[in-house]
Amino acid sequence: MGKIQKILVANRGEIAIRIFRACTELKIRTVGIYSAEDSGSFHRYKADEAYLVGKGKKPIDAYLDIEGIIAIAKDSGADAIHPGYGFLSENVEFARRCEEEGIIFIGPRSTHLDMFGDKVKAREQAVKADLPVIPGSGGPVSSLEEVQTFGEQNGYPIIIKAALGGGGRGMRVVRSADETAESYERAKSEAKAAFGSAEVYVEKFLDKPKHIEVQILADTYGNVVHLYERDCSVQRRHQKVVEIAPSITISEDLRTEICEAAVRLMKNAGYVNAGTVEFLVDGEKNFYFIEVNPRIQVEHTITEMVTGIDIVHSQIYIAEGRSLSDQETGIPEQKDIPLFGYAIQSRVTTEDPLNNFMPDTGKLMVYRSGGGFGVRLDAGNGFQGAVITPHYDSLLVKVSTWGMTFKEAAAKMERNLQEFRIRGIKTNIPFLENVVKHPDFLSGKYNTSFIDETPDLFI
Numbered sequence: 326m327g328k329i330q331k332i333l334v335a336n337r338g339e340i341a342i343r344i345f346r347a348c349t350e351l352k353i354r355t356v357g358i359y360s361a362e363d364s365g366s367f368h369r370y371k372a373d374e375a376y377l378v379g380k381g382k383k384p385i386d387a388y389l390d391i392e393g394i395i396a397i398a399k400d401s402g403a404d405a406i407h408p409g410y411g412f413l414s415e416n417v418e419f420a421r422r423c424e425e426e427g428i429i430f431i432g433p434r435s436t437h438l439d440m441f442g443d444k445v446k447a448r449e450q451a452v453k454a455d456l457p458v459i460p461g462s463g464g465p466v467s468s469l470e471e472v473q474t475f476g477e478q479n480g481y482p483i484i485i486k487a488a489l490g491g492g493g494r495g496m497r498v499v500r501s502a503d504e505t506a507e508s509y510e511r512a513k514s515e516a517k518a519a520f521g522s523a524e525v526y527v528e529k530f531l532d533k534p535k536h537i538e539v540q541i542l543a544d545t546y547g548n549v550v551h552l553y554e555r556d557c558s559v560q561r562r563h564q565k566v567v568e569i570a571p572s573i574t575i576s577e578d579l580r581t582e583i584c585e586a587a588v589r590l591m592k593n594a595g596y597v598n599a600g601t602v603e604f605l606v607d608g609e610k611n612f613y614f615i616e617v618n619p620r621i622q623v624e625h626t627i628t629e630m631v632t633g634i635d636i637v638h639s640q641i642y643i644a645e646g647r648s649l650s651d652q653e654t655g656i657p658e659q660k661d662i663p664l665f666g667y668a669i670q671s672r673v674t675t676e677d678p679l680n681n682f683m684p685d686t687g688k689l690m691v692y693r694s695g696g697g698f699g700v701r702l703d704a705g706n707g708f709q710g711a712v713i714t715p716h717y718d719s720l721l722v723k724v725s726t727w728g729m730t731f732k733e734a735a736a737k738m739e740r741n742l743q744e745f746r747i748r749g750i751k752t753n754i755p756f757l758e759n760v761v762k763h764p765d766f767l768s769g770k771y772n773t774s775f776i777d778e779t780p781d782l783f784i
C-alpha cells in the first residue's frame with residue numbers, strides 16, 4: 326500500500342459529494358458514477374470525472390452493478406473505491422471483488438462485512454467480547470413454537486428481526502402471544518423479499534430505551550480508538566431523524582463503559598477502518614449491544630464537529646496502510662482526542678410530515694439554506710432548479726450545528742431550519758423545527774418512542 330492517487334466513489338447524493346471533498350483536500354483525484362436517472366444530479370458534476378453506470382438497469386440496481394463499477398474503476402485508473410453508505414457498502418461480494426482485482430476497498434475487510442452484516446453472527450461476536458446483549462434467541466429461530474416459547478419465558482413485547490436487516494426495516498414488534506403467528510410469517514416473508522434471506526431471530530423488546538452508538542476508527546495494525554458517542558434516539562419507524570453528539574444524558578461512568586465495550590469488540594474482531602457499534606440504553610446503567618455498522622454513517626458529521634477529526638480523511642489514511650499513531654493523520658492518541666461542545670444533525674428530507682411523510686417529487690423552484698457560525702450543510706441535490714425524482718431515498722440536506730452548550734447547538738438548529746426557504750417540493754423542515762424546540766428534546770427527556778408519542782410535533 327502507498328498513497329492513494331484516485332478514488333472512485335460508488336455512491337450518489339450528499340455522501341458522494343462529502344467523499345469527493347475529502348479526496349480533493351488530500352490531493353486525490355475523484356471518479357463519480359451516475360445512473361441514467363441521475364444524469365442531472367449534482368454529485369456527477371462534483372467529481373473530477375464521472376461515468377454512466379448500469380446502463381439499462383433499474384435506478385437502484387445501477388449503483389449495485391458490481392462488475393460495471395469495477396470496470397469503470399479499472400478503465401479510469403482508480404486505485405481505490407469508497408462505497409459510502411447504503412448500496413454496496415456492506416456487500417461482501419463487492420469487497421471481495423475489489424480485493425481480487427487489487428483495488429483498495431475503503432472500508433473493513435470482506436470477512437468483517439460478513440461477520441457484522443448478519444446480526445445473529447454480530448451478536449455472537451459481541452458475546453465473545455463480553456458485551457451485554459438483549460435477552461434473545463441467540464440464533465435464528467426456525468419455528469413458530471420457538472418464538473412463542475421465547476415470548477412466554479421472557480414476557481411480551483418481543484421483537485422479531487431479520488438477520489440481514491438494516492435501515493430500520495425488517496423488524497416487527499409483537500405485543501402479545503396471539504400476534505405471534507401472523508408477525509412471524511410476515512417478518513419472514515418481508516425479510517426474504519427485502520434482504521434475500523428469510524432468517525429471523527427474536528429479542529426482548531425494551532421499553533423506551535435510548536439509542537447510543539460509538540464511532541470507532543481502527544487501523545491495520547490492531548490499534549483501535551473511539552470518537553465518543555452519538556445519541557440517535559429521535560427516530561421514526563426505527564430510522565434516525567435527529568442525532569446528537571455527545572449524549573446529554575448518560576453519566577461519565579456509563580460513557581466510559583460503553584466506549585470501552587465498543588473498542589473491545591472491534592479489537593477482538595480485528596476490525597479495520599471506520600465503524601459504529603450500536604447500543605440500546607435502558608435506565609441509568611444498563612446498556613445492550615444491538616449491532617455494528619461496518620461503514621461510514623449518515624450521522625458521522627456531528628462526531629467530526631465535536632472531535633475535530635475528519636472521519637473520511639481517516640478512512641483514506643487507514644486504507645493507505647497508515648497507523649493511527651502516524652503524526653500526519655492528525656489523529657491524537659485516545660486520551661488526547663478532544664470532545665468539545667455539542668453538535669446536532671437534522672435530516673432534511675423531501676417528505677410531507679402532514680401526509681404521513683409521503684415522499685414528494687418535482688422541481689425545487691426555490692432553494693435557500695441557512696448558514697452562519699457553527700453550521701455545516703451536506704447536500705445532494707440542494708440547489709434551485711434541481712429535480713427530485715422518486716427513484717432514491719428522500720434525504721435532501723443534512724443540517725448540522727455546533728455550540729459550546731447543547732442549548733446553543735439546538736438554538737442554532739432551530740434558527741437555521743427557520744431560515745431555509747424551499748419551494749416547489751414539500752420537506753419535513755416544519756416537523757424538525759418542532760422536534761428541536763420541544764421541551765422534552767431540550768431537557769433530554771426523549772427516547773426511541775419520542776416521535777410516536779408526541780403528537781404536537783406534527784402541528
Ligand code: ADP
Pocket residue numbers: 459484490491492493494496528529530531532534536560563564603605615616773
Ligand atoms: P437497523 O439495522 O435496521 O438500523 P437496529 O438493530 O440498529 O436496526 O435497530 C434500529 C432501532 O430499532 C433501534 O435504534 C431501536 O429504536 C429499535 N430496536 C431494535 N431492537 C430493539 C429492542 N430489542 N428493543 C427496543 N427497541 C429496539
